[in-house]
Amino acid sequence: MKHFDLIVIGAGSGLDVAVEAADRGMKTAIIEEGPLGGTCLNRGCIPSKMVIHSADVADAINNSARFGITSKITKINFKQVTDRANKTVDADARSIKKGITSENNPQLFAGKAKFISKKIILVGKVKLTAKKIVIAAGARTFIPPLKGLDNVPYLTSTEALRQTKLPKSMIIIGGGYIGVELGHFYASLGCKITIVQRGGLLIPREDKDVAERFTSIWKRKYNVITKATAEKVEKNKGKISVTIKEGNKIRIVSAEKLLIATGVRPNTDKLQLEKAGVKMNKRGFIKVNRYLETNIRGIYAMGDIAGVYLFKHSANQEAEYLVRNFFQRRKAVDYYPMPHAIFTNPQVAGVGMTEQEAQQQGKKYVVGRYDYIDTGMGEAIGDKDGFVKFIVDQKSKEILGCQILGKEASTLLHQVLIAMKAGKKKALPLLQETIHIHPALNEVVQRAALNVRF
Numbered sequence: 001m002k003h004f005d006l007i008v009i010g011a012g013s014g015l016d017v018a019v020e021a022a023d024r025g026m027k028t029a030i031i032e033e034g035p036l037g038g039t040c041l042n043r044g045c046i047p048s049k050m051v052i053h054s055a056d057v058a059d060a061i062n063n064s065a066r067f068g069i070t071s072k073i074t075k076i077n078f079k080q081v082t083d084r085a086n087k088t089v090d091a092d093a094r095s096i097k098k099g100i101t102s103e104n105n106p107q108l109f110a111g112k113a114k115f116i117s118k119k120i121i122l123v124g125k126v127k128l129t130a131k132k133i134v135i136a137a138g139a140r141t142f143i144p145p146l147k148g149l150d151n152v153p154y155l156t157s158t159e160a161l162r163q164t165k166l167p168k169s170m171i172i173i174g175g176g177y178i179g180v181e182l183g184h185f186y187a188s189l190g191c192k193i194t195i196v197q198r199g200g201l202l203i204p205r206e207d208k209d210v211a212e213r214f215t216s217i218w219k220r221k222y223n224v225i226t227k228a229t230a231e232k233v234e235k236n237k238g239k240i241s242v243t244i245k246e247g248n249k250i251r252i253v254s255a256e257k258l259l260i261a262t263g264v265r266p267n268t269d270k271l272q273l274e275k276a277g278v279k280m281n282k283r284g285f286i287k288v289n290r291y292l293e294t295n296i297r298g299i300y301a302m303g304d305i306a307g308v309y310l311f312k313h314s315a316n317q318e319a320e321y322l323v324r325n326f327f328q329r330r331k332a333v334d335y336y337p338m339p340h341a342i343f344t345n346p347q348v349a350g351v352g353m354t355e356q357e358a359q360q361q362g363k364k365y366v367v368g369r370y371d372y373i374d375t376g377m378g379e380a381i382g383d384k385d386g387f388v389k390f391i392v393d394q395k396s397k398e399i400l401g402c403q404i405l406g407k408e409a410s411t412l413l414h415q416v417l418i419a420m421k422a423g424k425k426k427a428l429p430l431l432q433e434t435i436h437i438h439p440a441l442n443e444v445v446q447r448a449a450l451n452v453r454f
Contacts, residue, residue, distance in 0.1 A: 012038015013315035014136030028106035035093035050085035055188035078166035139304035174261035207354035290332035341410035349409035352401030368452030376439030388448035
């Protein structure tokens, strides 16, 4: 039995906890079966954004005629596109491992972690125990119980980022953020995509105005099938066929590749948590309190496996609080304001409540909205679909939420985040009164704020 002060399971944001704790004098072990760096580095935000940039470049070329420039793409070196991303992240993962293994603390245990009792973990044939254990083992793609799927080759986001040949066609089951980011990537480089979405809207968790506009844009560009369920998949003459049910109608669509993008599931089922007595919710995520403590004293959970937020930036925030709480008076994790973004075309970004959430909570609110095209820079870039939308408490004037659809949405949102962080009730006046550069795209945020009427 090997004894430690701290064991961290998972080397994504959990690595931040392990390294910082070790630097502060805790004897620390980190357990990771795959490459170090976690989902974000190896198969998530970093490689996906690198390949999506290539898609954005392709989009700019394909739409250059709108701005008086005749151009066309003569060749797509798809292998170079994906190699650029994967060689970078693979090198980073190796560099992280080299840095960890060159030191005695934290000590790396490469392998699968399984609890065999409350605070004893088995990795291979080695037993580990510690006063404190942090579970940061992440999540993976949820694979639906779809008839025939076991007999048909399919891609998840992991494999989709590792392809070296651009397929001519692809069916994507699932229209959430993973489906539309990868759909944008493949479609912009010349793959004919079909998206099958169970509900009536793509990106359905977004504000209804954003989701409706986004779905309308994508239906103009691609084959988007909404209010439909995939019933069966099978091989058919060298292609993959998906039987789709739309209401009472049945139809079959075929493509060269199939991508499953139906969400994620936590990796709790791999850890034998029942032997530790750690409680989970109905979806399999570990239950934690505001301090990321589980029901077992000394065992914590963070990141995707805890399911508070499924973002890299929220996991980084949790890691920072965990380490601080180990050495100082503990404080509840402050997530406010928690933003998110979808890097597709058009971009989507948001913070706080959607309008439908404000309605469900019985909030009395007002809306301020402004279109990109009605600003100088919006006219310059020709964005006729983009807009900014504020949801503001009618009485307190607190910004309850802000949603952005359009170019650089992820960047524009940050001036809203800073204002919200500065003070809940002061955020709107800060945005309204701050001088904005003209003509710059950030003016659309200010004008949406000025358009809030009480």
